[in-house]
Amino acid sequence: MKDLAINVALQRDDLTIEINERVPLSGLTAIFGPSGAGKTTLLRLIAGFERGAGEMRFGDEVWQQGRHFTPPHHRRVATVFQQPRLFDHLDVAGNLAYAARRAGQMDAVAAMVARFALDPLLSRRPATLSGGEAQRVALARALLTAPRLVLMDEPVTALDQARRNEILPFIESLRDEANIPILYVSHSLAEVTRLATQILTLADGRVAGLGPAEAILPGLAATPDQPGEEPGSLITARVRRLSSDGLCELHFPGGSILTPGRVGPDGAEVRLIIRARDVMLSRDRPEGLSALNILPATVTSVTPVGAASAHISLDCGGTAIAARITMRSVAALGLSPGVNCHAILKSVALARDALPSP
């Protein structure tokens, strides 16, 4: 697995970027942080559109060192921008060919057209496409460059909810099947929860955290919530078996989770999202509850959120789970780091079904 070694400083009018990090490249790495944290600027530095002071390496390849600077067109890195940036003077087929011809990938066009269902759009002009259609073309065009790394800068932010759900499955399949690492800039916790396998958080131009999504996500939720954003945790589990009464048993190091319906073939890996407010806590193992999923856990931290709530981080056999309860309950249950308790999961969602919050 390659990594991207960044040691770059860049001064902008309102922001100083200082990044010194080695980012392992696999799956989808979400670059997450509030507006103005430098997410897009970091992506532009990696693409080569901006030049800071310092060094950058992609695997063994030196992109920047001293006077050496590899220009964007030599990096073989594809960028999908927030706006599709299709070429208005070419039709859809022309836009795809533009990328494919320069990468010697003309043979791959037909398969890409099929994969992104672009056949009916080929002779259309970009100006006549809907936002979702245009972004699908932009994704296909980016992949036709045979990139070694795909950069996505909030690719669904400009789209409405329905269009987002049209694009996100393509990004998921790209993440799971194409074996091309993706860096994905987003300020949406819901998107990050659904897509990320690794998360890099930025604050004020610096790296605040980097690690597997399962480890970083529950902590992210402890930051002040963005309107409409649901804090939650991510569990990667394997499908075990389907019970006779229609429940699917999913196994992860912290225990088992039951969920209705067959979510995948035996042994398949699935990503589960558990919203923090769907987690109840109990000191004793509760009896006589309708909830199926009750997991033993240990409190790792208690962070007050807002006036009356608290964000509880739990360790569940090595997997982090977040809960959102009131301060009154924290006091009543005597919750503090190190206390053993039980997490009652009221609801579990598959990441691929989880809708980004409107």
Next chain:
Amino acid sequence: MTDLAPLWLTLRLAAIVTVLLLILGTPLAWWLARTRSRLAHVIEAITALPLVLPPTVLGFYLLIAFNPTAPLGQFWLNVTGTTLTFSFTGLVLASLLYSLPFTVQPLQTAFTQLGPAPLEAAASLGARPLDAFLTVAAPLSLRGYLTAAVLTFAHTLGEFGVVLMVGGNIPGETRVISIAIYEKVETLDYATAHLLSGLLLGLSFLILLALYALNGRRRA
């Protein structure tokens, strides 16, 4: 039978100047649209000078520079064996200068409006800078090129002062239509002056009509 040679000479001059300026003006306009250099203001001001300068002033300086005893005039005489003053070549050179802003300003505006986004997209798709310019920036600036071409052509068509200063009035060489009209009026040949003036008026109107129709269609 009216002698239409001045008309053909004028059209030839305007066509040659337009083609040359579109080629030469592109890098200058591109640089002006992209650079953050402070020198840009100086270059912009120099480029715009022909807009405000009386043509006779520009013509006077060019006449001095084209003189075979001046460095430029001498160089030209040594290399080609001909003089720049009172020659068609001299007219082309002079016209390149006084029509320069009519090429550079529309192109600069088009390149500025284009912004960096399409070029970044082209670069991310593996296009080298010149490739990206020719295949993305230039086609997307087509309207700017058409405006620049029409304005340059029309302006070169009607120039009088500079031509009078550096070109004089040599039939078939420097007697362009505006000079011919002036001469006909001086010799009281009003009929020919009417005809040539009418031709120039009609031609200029048609060119501007085409320009506005073009811009209007895009606007709608």
